[in-house]
Amino acid sequence: MIDTDKLRGIIAENKKTQSDIAKMIGVTPKTFYLRMQKGVFGSDEIQIMIDNLHIENPMDIFFAGKVT
Numbered sequence: 014m015i016d017t018d019k020l021r022g023i024i025a026e027n028k029k030t031q032s033d034i035a036k037m038i039g040v041t042p043k044t045f046y047l048r049m050q051k052g053v054f055g056s057d058e059i060q061i062m063i064d065n066l067h068i069e070n071p072m073d074i075f076f077a078g079k080v081t
Contacts, residue, residue, distance in 0.1 A: 015052040016077035020062075023074070027066050037065055 024034055035045035038058040048054055054062075054075070063071045 014077055015049075015054065016074050017049050017052055019074045019077070020049070023066050023068060029066070034062065034066075037061060 021031075024031060029037075031045055031049065032042040035042045038045070038054075038061050040048070040058075048058075059071070059075050062068065063075075068074060
């Protein structure tokens, strides 16, 4: 599960909007919003966000589920 709060913070730090990121990964803003609600993105979309938002610790954001 994705830590959407951290992802939103990184989007803001990069002075981008969720609409900007939606265009970046090739989806509509509505689709991006729905994926943020569910906390689920495809691996190709995650890689685009890591590269373009300069995310240094992607595991903390994109694989934030509880480890059992």
